[in-house]
Amino acid sequence: MPDITTLPSYPLPQDEDLGVEVIPSHPLGVKPSGNALLATSNLRSAIGTWQLLPDELILMLLECLDGASLLAFGRTCKAFYAFTRAEELWKSLFIRCSPESFTWRGTWRSTYLNLPASKVPVVDCSNLYSDVLYRPFNCAHIVMDPYVTKIPKRNQIPRLPDLSPEEFHEKWADRPFILTEPIKDWPVYKNWTVGHLLSKYGQEKFRAEAVDWVLRTYGDYMADNVDESPLYLFDRNFVSKMGLAVGPPSETPDAAYWPPSCFAEDFFSVLGDERPARRWLIVGPERSGSKFHKDPNATSAWNAVLRGPKYWIMFPSGDKQDPPPGVFVSDDQSEVTSPLSIAEWLLTFHAEARRTAGCMEGICGEGEILHVPSGWWHLVVNLEPSVAITQNFMPRAHLCAALDFLSNKSDQVSGFKKTVQNPYQKFIDGMQDAHPELLQQAQEELQRKAEGKKRKWDDIVHGKAQDAEEQDAGGFSFGFGDDGSDVEVP
Incomplete structure (x- = not known):
């Protein structure tokens, strides 16, 4: 078995004078609601009857307005101007009618209105106190260092140079781990930087959550955004879009990349072209990532980091295993509820999670690949601008789990083309043949x-x-005995 290598450290930028990063002031001067206790004035007093509504409800009502109405509403007073500057309002409007061509201007509001920075008014709202407005800004600027360093030894994800298929199947198929060597031979690892991708594929459209943007525009977004949860490029058609060859070098001489040998076995391959989506290009700025989830269809996955380290926190699942702290799951596990953003989860639940049995943490650096076993909860956040490739697969260790999932949770099966009817039976037929x-x-x-x-x-x-029927006298019985007493049974 290979030796476990030393866990590296990835220092993050710090303020030279204070030794820590400092969260800047809110651009409008908005402060947390607790500051109102000692304030001599509060802009909220100018909103009239609206004062009866909590801030959360005000924002929900504003979601019903179009862009012109939001602008008009924001001109009524400083407090409402601050509310109508909430980025999520403008992000929703923009995504709803995303234009074919546009210029990213640093915020969703400025992009929607096509406003250069010089024309965005500076309004002093420093006497407005609202957690609802301040929290997204605070979350967008939290310091990651306390959450991703000083990982307890018991939590550390094992790090290995490499694994053979036999070692993986015998000992590691149910455990997270990081391999430090296999992908360093990939051409994409040697060549793919954000700059390289922008220069070669800048005019190609890629999927970023709910939008399809040309990569050049997404690059502008990566370099300049203030989002609490940055938009994450997650494209499953990148191989065809980029004209890549994928496969073992012995069989594909011009291969751009290939799965490490320990991950090569994948029984979903029996479905051929009808198999569910399995591989994605992932690109994102610092602080982007994925909230807690399990991979689809009971598959396992690997995630190869080409640029920019990623922090992972993971938990096993099972009948007797609770979901991660702060994550709530419906009885059939079809619905998952968690905090709105990764940063909010870190601020609220990370300390508890680190103390929870089964917690695994690690940083997967450039040129490294992480294994996510079937059924494991995982949250991942980019510590720097990142480029990665991920792929789901079904090894023999989890074939039983996949059959169970496809058969008994058909409403949760995902990734198949709409033309594929009854994925479970198709998979059974394919496995029967192969x-x-x-x-x-x-x-x-x-x-x-x-x-x-x-x-x-x-x-x-x-x-x-x-x-009770088989026990001697003195055993528990639902009867009252044979002494004819009418003593009450407690």
Whole structure:
């Protein structure tokens, strides 16, 4: 087995005088609501009957307005000007009718209105006290260093130079880990910087959450935004868009990249062109990332970092395992509720999460690749502008879990083309043709688990009563005894 290498450190920029990063003042001077306790005046007093409404409800009502109405509303007083400057309002408007061509101007409001920075008015709202308005700004400027450093030894994700397929299947398929060597031979690792991608593919459109932007525009956004949750480029069609060849070098001489050998086995490949989406190009600025989630269809995944380190925090899942702190899941696990942003989760729940059993943390640096086992919760945040490639796969260790998911959670199956009907049956048919013995083993394992659950339920419902009939005197009984007494049963 390979040796575990030393955990590296990734120092973040600090203020030279204070030794820590300092959150700047809000651009309009808005302050947290607690400051109102000692204030001599409050701009909120000028909004009349609207004072009866909490700030959250005011913003919800403003979401119903179009751009022209927001501008008019914001001209009524300084307080409402501050409310109508909320970036989420303008982001929603812009995405709803995103133009084919535009210039990114640093904020969603300025971009929507096509306002250069010189024409954005500076309004002093320093006597307005609102957590709702201040929190997104604060979250957009939190210092990451306290959350991503001094990881407790028990939490550290193991770091290995490489793994063979046999080592992976025998010992590591259910564990997160970071490999430090395999992707350093990839041509894309040697060549792909943000600048290289912009120069070669700058006019190509890529998917960034709910929008399709040319890469050049997204590059402008990366370099200049103030978002609490920066827009994340996550494109599943990048291989065809960029004309890449993917595969082992021995079979694909001009390959741009290939999965490390320990991740090569992928049983979804039996579906051929009908398999679900599996690989994505990921590009994002500092602070962008993904909130807690599990990968789709009970698959495992690897995430290869080409530029910019990523911080990961992960938790196993299971019938007896609670979701991560601050994450709430419906009974069928189809709906996940968590804080609005990664920064808000870090501020509120990170300390508790670090103390929670099963927590795993690590920083995956440039030229390294991280393994996400099937079913593991994970949150990831970029510590610098980042370029990465990720791919989902189904190894034999999780074949049973995938069959169970496809069969019993069909409403949660994702990534398949709309033309694919009954993915579960198609997968069964494909496995029967290509790997009948493995399919039979997985189905037998599922049957054993189902029978085990049924026995456990029978024990819960009937066990005590059955045991009572077999026990000697003194055992528990629902009867009142044979002495004819009418003593109350507590």
